Amino acid sequence: xxxxxxxxxxxxxxxxxxxxxxxxxxxxxxxxxxxxxxxxxxxxxxxxxxxxxxxxxxxxxxxxxxxxxxxxxxxxxxxxxxxxxxxxxxxxxxxxxxxxxxxxxxx
Amino acid sequence: xxxxxxxxxxxxxxxxxxxxxxxxxxxxxxxxxxxxxxxxxxxxxxxxxxxxxxxxxxxxxxxxxxxxxxxxxxxxxxxxxxxxxxxxxxxxxxxxxxxxxxxxxxxxxxxxxxxxxxxxxxxxxxxxxxxxxxxxxxxxxxxxxxxxxxxxxxxxxxxxxxxxxxxxxxxxxxxxxxxxxxxxxxxxxxxxxxxxxxxxxxxxxx
Amino acid sequence: xxxxxxxxxxxxxxxxxxxxxxxxxxxxxxxxxxxxxxxxxxxxxxxxxxxxxxxxxxxxxxxxxxxxxxxxxxxxxxxxxxxxxxxxxxxxxxxxxxxxxxxxxxxxxxxxxxxxxxxxxxxxxxxxxxxxxxxxxxxxxxxxxxxxxxxxxxxxxxxxxxxxxxxxxxxxxxxxxxxxxxxxxxxxxxxxxxxxxxxxxxxxxxxxxxxxxxxxxxxxxxxxxxxxxxxxxxxxxxxxxxxxxxxxxxxxxxxxxxxxxxxxxxxxxxxxxxxxxxxxxxxxxxxxxxxxxxxxxxxxxxxxxxxxxxxxxxxxxxxxxxxxxxxxxxxxxxxxxxxxxxxxxxxxxxxxxxxxxxxxxxxxxxxxxxxxxxxxxxxxxxxxxxxxxxxxxxxxxxxxxxxxxxxxxxxxxxxxxxxxxxxxxxxxxxxxxxxxxxxxxxxxxxxxxxxxxxxxxxxxxxxxxxxxxxxxxxxxxxxxxxxxxxxxxxxxxxxxxxxxxxxxxxxxxxxxxxxxxxxxxxxxxxxxxxxxxxxxx
Numbered sequence: 001x002x003x004x005x006x007x008x009x010x011x012x013x014x015x016x017x018x019x020x021x022x023x024x025x026x027x028x029x030x031x032x033x034x035x036x037x038x039x040x041x042x043x044x045x046x047x048x049x050x051x052x053x054x055x056x057x058x059x060x061x062x063x064x065x066x067x068x069x070x071x072x073x074x075x076x077x078x079x080x081x082x083x084x085x086x087x088x089x090x091x092x093x094x095x096x097x098x099x100x101x102x103x104x105x106x107x
Numbered sequence: 108x109x110x111x112x113x114x115x116x117x118x119x120x121x122x123x124x125x126x127x128x129x130x131x132x133x134x135x136x137x138x139x140x141x142x143x144x145x146x147x148x149x150x151x152x153x154x155x156x157x158x159x160x161x162x163x164x165x166x167x168x169x170x171x172x173x174x175x176x177x178x179x180x181x182x183x184x185x186x187x188x189x190x191x192x193x194x195x196x197x198x199x200x201x202x203x204x205x206x207x208x209x210x211x212x213x214x215x216x217x218x219x220x221x222x223x224x225x226x227x228x229x230x231x232x233x234x235x236x237x238x239x240x241x242x243x244x245x246x247x248x249x250x251x252x253x254x255x256x257x258x259x260x261x262x263x264x265x266x267x268x269x270x271x272x273x274x275x276x277x278x279x280x281x282x283x284x285x286x287x288x289x290x291x292x293x294x295x296x297x298x299x300x301x302x303x304x305x306x307x308x309x310x311x312x313x
Numbered sequence: 314x315x316x317x318x319x320x321x322x323x324x325x326x327x328x329x330x331x332x333x334x335x336x337x338x339x340x341x342x343x344x345x346x347x348x349x350x351x352x353x354x355x356x357x358x359x360x361x362x363x364x365x366x367x368x369x370x371x372x373x374x375x376x377x378x379x380x381x382x383x384x385x386x387x388x389x390x391x392x393x394x395x396x397x398x399x400x401x402x403x404x405x406x407x408x409x410x411x412x413x414x415x416x417x418x419x420x421x422x423x424x425x426x427x428x429x430x431x432x433x434x435x436x437x438x439x440x441x442x443x444x445x446x447x448x449x450x451x452x453x454x455x456x457x458x459x460x461x462x463x464x465x466x467x468x469x470x471x472x473x474x475x476x477x478x479x480x481x482x483x484x485x486x487x488x489x490x491x492x493x494x495x496x497x498x499x500x501x502x503x504x505x506x507x508x509x510x511x512x513x514x515x516x517x518x519x520x521x522x523x524x525x526x527x528x529x530x531x532x533x534x535x536x537x538x539x540x541x542x543x544x545x546x547x548x549x550x551x552x553x554x555x556x557x558x559x560x561x562x563x564x565x566x567x568x569x570x571x572x573x574x575x576x577x578x579x580x581x582x583x584x585x586x587x588x589x590x591x592x593x594x595x596x597x598x599x600x601x602x603x604x605x606x607x608x609x610x611x612x613x614x615x616x617x618x619x620x621x622x623x624x625x626x627x628x629x630x631x632x633x634x635x636x637x638x639x640x641x642x643x644x645x646x647x648x649x650x651x652x653x654x655x656x657x658x659x660x661x662x663x664x665x666x667x668x669x670x671x672x673x674x675x676x677x678x679x680x681x682x683x684x685x686x687x688x689x690x691x692x693x694x695x696x697x698x699x700x701x702x703x704x705x706x707x708x709x710x711x712x713x714x715x716x717x718x719x720x721x722x723x724x725x726x727x728x729x730x731x732x733x734x735x736x737x738x739x740x741x742x743x744x745x746x747x748x749x750x751x752x753x754x755x756x757x758x759x760x761x762x763x764x765x766x767x768x769x770x771x772x773x774x775x776x777x778x779x780x781x782x783x784x785x786x787x788x789x790x791x792x793x794x795x796x797x798x799x800x801x802x803x804x805x806x807x808x809x810x811x812x813x814x815x816x817x818x819x820x821x822x823x824x825x826x827x828x829x830x831x832x833x834x835x836x837x838x839x840x841x842x843x844x845x846x847x848x849x850x
Contacts (some may be wrong), residue, residue, distance in 0.1 A: 012494065013123050019192045020185070030181040033175060040171050043311035057307035064303045072185040073296045074289075080125065081495075082130050089134040092523055092610055093141045097148055099614070100559045103626040104149055113832055115497050117412065117419030124496040131488045142560055144528035146545070149556055166772045231541040241544070241551025248543040252534075298626050 016079040028071045035064050122286040129290040133297045136260075140280045141300050143253050147308060157242025160208040162312060164229065165250070166220060170310035173216050174302065180209035180300040184268070184292040195276065203272050208293065210265040217258055221251075250309055264295045277296055317773035325728065326360060327827040330471045330554055338423035341825065343430050344409030345725070350430075351401050352794075353439060357789065358392035361385050366749070366783040369776050372768050382766035384467065390455030390773060391472060395684070398706055399568065401714050402575035403521070404433070404486055406500050407514045409491060413818035413825060414508045416834040421492040425485055432482035439475035443468040454567070454764060455522055459546030459557040463538045467708025470539050473532045478524045480532075483571070487521030490514050496667040497816070501836040505596060508816045508841050516606035520567045522575070524610070528564035531557070555620050562613035570609045572706060573673075576713035577644055580666050583720050584648050585842040586814045587663035588655025591804030593844040601640035615684050619693045627686055629802030634684035641677055644739040647671060661735040661811070665716025668743050672708025676701055694764070697757025705751045715742070715793065722797065724805025727824040729802040738793035752779040815842050 039060040043053060070076045075083055152157045187202035228235030229247050236247060271291040274280040279286050324341050334342055367387055368375050377385065408426065412419055420426050433675040440444060443450040453461055462469050494515050498507065507515075535557075544550020546557040554719060585592040592598065614630030622630075648670055657663070659772075679701040683689045692698065722730050752775040757763075761772045768776065810819035817834045818825075837843055 010123070013221070017192065020189055022189055024185055025182060025185045025189065028178060028185075029178060036171065036174050036178065037310060039307055040167065043307070043313050044167060053312050057311050061304050061307050065300045068296055068300055072181050073293055073298075078126070081129065081425050082128045085130070086134070089137060089523060093138060096141065096527070096609060097145050099611070099626070099630075100145060100149060100556070100563075101152065102629070103555075103559070103614070103623050104152055106623040106625040111826075111828060113416070113418050113499075113830060113833065115417050115500055116828075117417055117421055117423060117493070117497055121421070121496055122491050127495065128422060128425075128488055128492045130493060131522055135484050135488075135522055137526075139526040139530050140529045142534075142563075143528070145560065146534070146556065149553070153553070154551070201711060231543050244543060245545070245551065248541070248545065252537060256533075270328075 012079045012081060014077055014079065018074070020071070020074070020077075025072070028067060030065055032067060035060050057100075117227050120284075122284075122289075123159060124284045126293070129293050132294060136301075139273055140191065140253070140256070143249070143256070144304070144308075147253070148250055150242070150249070154242025154245060157297060158246045159313065161239075161243040161246035162309060164224075164227070164247075165310050166223070167310050169216055170306055173213055174306050176209050176213050176216070177302050180206045180213070181296055184207065184295045188288055188292055189286065191275075191285045191288055192280055193281075196231055196282070199288075200272060203268055203275075207265050207268055210261055210268075214258060215301045216256065221254075224251075251253055252303055254309070256296070257305060260298045264291075264298045267291045267294055321822065321826040321831050323671065323822065324827045325727075325822040336427065336649050338427050339425065340408050340412050340420050340426060341725075341829075343426050344405050344407075346399060346430050347404040347408060347433065350434060350437060350783040351397055353403055354392050354396040355401075357441075358397060359387050359790065361389040361392070363787060365389065366780040368766055369768070370780040371777075372770055372773060374766065375764050377766065379766050380452060383454075385668065386474075386764060387452055387454055388440075388450045388650065391440060391451075391476065393706075394416045394455055394568075394572075395476050396440060397574040398710055399479070399483055399574075400433060400486070401572070402579060402710065402717075403483075403490070403514060403517055404429075406510075406714075406717055406721070407486070407490060407575060409516075410721065410818055411511060411664060411723075412497070413829055414511050414682070414816055415494065415497060415502060415818045416830070416836065417493070417497040417653075418828045418841070420473035420489045421496055422489050426489055429482040429485040430762070432485070436475045436477075436479035437483060439471055439478060442760070443471045443475070456561060457532070457535060457777055458561075459535065459538065459554050460544075460548070460552075462535055463542070465549065465608070470536055473535050477529055477532045480529050482768060483521045484525045487518035489524075490518040491522065494518075496500060498790070499836050500705060505599065506839070506841055507599075509592070509595070509598050510575070510578035511601075513575045513581070513602045516602040517578075518575045519688070520571050520606050520609065521812060524567035524571075526561060528568075528741055531560040532563070536562075540596055540749075542843070548694045555617065555622060558617050559613070560803045562616045563610075566613035567606075567609045568769075568772050569702075569705070570605055572710045574605060576669070576710040578602070578802060579713045579717040579720075580648060580669050581644075582814075582816065583662045584651050584664045585814075585844065586720075586812045587658045587660060587666070588652045589658065589813070589844050590651055591844055592648035593653075594643070595840055595842065597643050598647050601643040601675075604640040605637060608640070612637060614690070618686055618689045631684060631686040632688075635742055638681060640675065643647060658812075659730065660719075661730070661739055662716045662720035663741045664736065664743075665712050665719065668739070668746075669709055669716065672704050672712060672746070676704030676706075676709055679704065680714055692757055694762055695757035696753040696761045697780055699763050700750050700753030700757060703753070706747055708750065712742075712746075718797065720812070721818075723811050723821045724803055724818060724825070727807050728800055728802075728804030729807050729811060731796055731805055734796040735793065738789050738796060740787055741789030741792060743789075745784070745789050747787050748782030750782070752776070752782070781810060813844075815844060 039057055042056050128173060170293065183202045183206045187199045190198040190202055223231060230236060232249055268291050271280060271288050274287055322689060324339060325787045334346060337343060362735045366378050367381055408799060410651050444483055448466045449468060451469045451472040452465060452467060457469065478684050494511060504566050544552045546554045548554060581598055583590065612630060612634045614632045618627050679697065683698060683701060719730055719735055756772055759772065761768055807823040809822055820834045821830045
């Protein structure tokens with residue numbers, strides 16, 4: 001059980017650890033707060049058209065999630081493989097929801 | 108002969124593998140909540156009026172404050188990684204303390220929200236709840252189930268970060284070896300992402 | 314024999330004592346821990362199956378009443394699926410062989426691996442506790458269909474909890490294998506130089522990882538329903554039971570590929586060895602594993618054709634179902650093409666592999682019959698379905714498991730099994746299996762519904778035949794197990810490579826040393842099944 005300290009590097013691994021500056025993180029946070037305020041405002045003062053409200057809320061939420069994943073979670077600086085696999089996961093999630101919804105819509 | 112070790116031994120330190128494993132685990136968490144989002148979508152489609160009506164019972168201000176709290180906690184975790192990478196161990200610890208305090212704040216606010224619902228008798232089995240139309244019952248059940256499961260994840264995430272802090276104190280997690288902090292952070296961000304979707308779905312779609 | 318002298322200390326001898334096993338992080342020991350647990354559960358569930366067949370030897374109540382029968386088939390299904398089929402090949406053969414095959418010394422997360430085994434044990438304990446706690450084991454069928462599963466007085470909560478924990482164990486095994494295959498392959502082993510079993514495990518691991526969470530949350534909802542009685546899936550309270558079926562099959566259809574894909578991987582290992590030929594269509598088999606895993610996510614609705622799902626949805630699910638036949642057929646054609654003009658060495662593992670091809674073919678073709686919307690309406694919930702999935706699951710996955718047990722027996726336990734006894738056991742199993750399950754296909758077409766302890770007089774003859782088949786099959790299984798136990802003591806010592814195989818696990822002593830290899834394994838260039846390079850035999 002030799003606890004080897006040599007780190008293993010495979011093709012696609014980031015060569016060096018990317019250090020994200022403090023200021024950059026804070027900028028991202030400001031952006032996220034602005035998006036939050038936007039989505040609340042659309043809901044509270046916005047048009048009471050349900051379909052429209054669902055779509056805007058989901059678009060803003062997805063934008064926030066992408067920002068958190070890309071920057072806070074460093075997805076942008078990781079092996080591209082993880083991004084691809086995340087895409088597969090989300091694709092399957094969309095399949096689960098859309099196929100099931102299709103059953104209900106066409107009933 | 109007995110001590111023959113392979114170059115690609117599974118006992119080598121491999122930060123990329125640890126992070127990869129954590130990401131795979133997060134995929135399973137996404138799909139765990141995915142099942143609930145599926146149920147939500149279908150029942151919202153079948154009971155859109157009732158869901159709309161019931162959603163006005165929730166307190167948008169408390170929801171918004173909690174969203175900001177969680178986003179800020181995500182920021183402090185992200186900053187703590189930068190701090191450790193730069194070798195600022197003390198700052199890392201303070202940022203993690205802040206994160207855990209934010210987690211507690213989130214839970215306290217959630218507690219007050221749930222208590223208010225309990226006072227109105229909106230929990231399954233309570234008086235008011237039993238007299239609601241079926242669609243609204245569905246809404247409140249899903250609300251408690253999904254925010255409850257999310258709250259559980261907040262607690263787990265906070266405990267994980269607590270373990271990371273212990274590791275930093277014991278000098279097991281250091282500026283040269285911080286994959287545990289990264290993984291704890293990844294988990295914490297996931298908790299945030301789930302909330303990013305729960306918040307509009309329950310509080311905002313009016 | 315001279316080889317035996319130069320053997321390093323095997324992993325069995327490296328450490329001893331109970332704790333060196335149950336707290337071991339060595340993938341080989343964990344694999345064996347799984348094996349002993351899995352085979353015990355198999356024998357329990359097999360006995361339950363035996364009792365069911367005994368009940369059905371004559372119409373009317375024979376040895377048990379309706380409720381007991383319901384509980385017996387539920388427990389038989391739950392154990393066979395969650396405790397035998399799903400973990401059998403990945404958790405036992407996968408754990409033991411994957412690191413050896415890709416030339417490393419362990420999985421990526423050894424402690425997590427041990428944790429999954431403990432979760433498996435915990436889940437198994439919960440499943441067995443349903444026998445003694447509360448109002449007896451669940452009587453819902455392994456599918457736990459709502460709203461009955463919410464209302465029945467039997468111990469559904471605990472059974473569901475067991476399935477939840479077992480699912481968690483399965484997720485962690487899958488996660489471990491994916492990272493292992495990505496990060497720990499021997500430095501010279503490229504993706505398309507991996508053994509096909511590793512490919513099969515890789516595809517399976519993605520199903521374990523991405524489908525299991527859905528069943529996890531579904532089972533939690535069932536528990537919440539039983540506690541709070543909200544009516545999430547109860548039409549009387551505004552819920553929709555079909556939604557439960559969607560959630561259940563979103564996992565459980567991909568899950569049937571968790572059961573059969575790794576078994577196909579085992580077959581892809583055994584066929585080239587016993588045909589002494591390079592496998593035909595290596596890349597096609599590798600890709601077809603991924604294709605089956607992927608397409609498997611799109612077809613769950615074919616379990617629900619008679620549930621009240623919408624017409625267009627049924628048509629689409631039926632069409633998509635036919636797509637799965639393509640990669641499955643690719644595999645079968647490639648195995649047969651590998652055998653063609655091969656120098657066939659008829660040994661027990663090959664017999665099991667050939668039985669697999671035959672039985673999987675029958676299971677697959679009957680699958681098309683019930684995958685087609687029109688014919689399924691007639692055959693749904695009849696014995697045709699029972700016959701179909703036993704052909705795939707037992708005739709396929711089960712036979713591959715037992716064949717592989719013979720193939721790697723020497724590698725795992727260091728002794729060779731007795732060939733002639735093994736072949737007798739095989740023929741008993743093969744004949745018993747077909748006598749047991751073929752009549753079910755006919756009974757189903759005649760209209761005998763599944764999941765009843767009773768049936769019409771007209772069905773008696775075939776039911777008697779089927780029950781007799783179960784006796785032949787069980788005697789075969791007992792003979793096989795007896796042979797394997799005796800060979801453990803009396804068998805000849807196994808050489809490194811008894812069959813003249815080409816993959817890396819045969820380059821190390823049998824059984825392997827603690828760190829798997831005594832020298833850096835040599836990765837063959839190009840195709841991993843190149844029998845022209847291998848002249849040692």
